[in-house]
Amino acid sequence: MKKLILGFAVLFSLAAIDLSALNDEYLIGEEDVLQISVWDNPNLSVVVPVRPDGMISLPLAGDVKASGISPQDLKKRIEKELGRYMKVPVVSVIVTAVNSFKVYVFGDGFAKTSAEKRSGDTGSAAASVSGQITLRRNTTLFQFLIQTGSLGNIDAQNAYIVRDGKKLAVDFEQLLGNGDFSQDIKLVANDIIYLPGGFNNRIRIAGEVKTPCVIPYAESMTALDAVLSAGGFTDFASRNSVLIVRKEGKNVKIIEVKIKDVINGAASKNIFLKPGDIVTVKQSWF
Numbered sequence: 001m002k003k004l005i006l007g008f009a010v011l012f013s014l015a016a017i018d019l020s021a022l023n024d025e026y027l028i029g030e031e032d033v034l035q036i037s038v039w040d041n042p043n044l045s046v047v048v049p050v051r052p053d054g055m056i057s058l059p060l061a062g063d064v065k066a067s068g069i070s071p072q073d074l075k076k077r078i079e080k081e082l083g084r085y086m087k088v089p090v091v092s093v094i095v096t097a098v099n100s101f102k103v104y105v106f107g108d109g110f111a112k113t114s115a116e117k118r119s120g121d122t123g124s125a126a127a128s129v130s131g132q133i134t135l136r137r138n139t140t141l142f143q144f145l146i147q148t149g150s151l152g153n154i155d156a157q158n159a160y161i162v163r164d165g166k167k168l169a170v171d172f173e174q175l176l177g178n179g180d181f182s183q184d185i186k187l188v189a190n191d192i193i194y195l196p197g198g199f200n201n202r203i204r205i206a207g208e209v210k211t212p213c214v215i216p217y218a219e220s221m222t223a224l225d226a227v228l229s230a231g232g233f234t235d236f237a238s239r240n241s242v243l244i245v246r247k248e249g250k251n252v253k254i255i256e257v258k259i260k261d262v263i264n265g266a267a268s269k270n271i272f273l274k275p276g277d278i279v280t281v282k283q284s285w286f
Helices: 002-013 071-082 141-147 172-178 223-229 259-263
Strands: 033-038 046-049 055-058 062-065 091-097 102-106 126-129 132-135 160-163 192-194 202-207 213-216 237-248 251-257 278-283
Touching: 033 055, 033 071, 046 055, 062 071, 071 091, 141 172, 202 223, 213 223, 223 237, 223 259, 223 278, 237 259
Parallel strands: 102 192, 202 278
Antiparallel strands: 033 046, 033 091, 055 062, 102 132, 126 132, 160 192, 202 213, 237 251, 237 278
């Protein structure tokens, strides 16, 4: 999975931001900047921002509704307005700055990971103010998670997207864990993305291991897998005294695993871990 994510990260980081590619399908929104050109009439050609009320102000044509329609539809609307004053006006509309494509993100999985990447780098594909992200081009969910550095820091099982007041049937776990790109939806303006922190979805390994650490939980991970991930036992480890501390609701359960027996062939004594487990290797007194 790490190789897959890295490959896509490199691919998407090299992708250029082509605003002209937006012009056929992009819907103009508030705060966007438009270049309006009228052929053979430079005095009527302007660069204008879309106001908060969705209108733009143009010479001769006056106020024209721009938000919620495509550049092509706006072109026709302006030509109709100008047609009242001139013969066969020819107008072009180009989106020169996309400022209205905003999504909103909350949750510890986002807040803990992206402070540096989200510092307002307007030259990137996404810029942010707090939990508000302005996208600079059409962006899928997977691309967004790469751009914000959130891939390895979220609880994928509980993450979700809300669109128009409804939770979408997007499975983050299938997308990130199994590479199921049928779950990689295209984001739209005003999407709300919840990215909970994944710390409770990790395994903590402590005690007499060579490299105590916190690792991401993986399906079918065992106590032996955890110990090996921490570099194996130290010389002082009690290999048959490995404890798994597991929280189940308000209760805490302690499970002892005889890893030495597992290594010697008693595979049935190995224990499957659950997200949030703490694996502790006790010290041997002999």
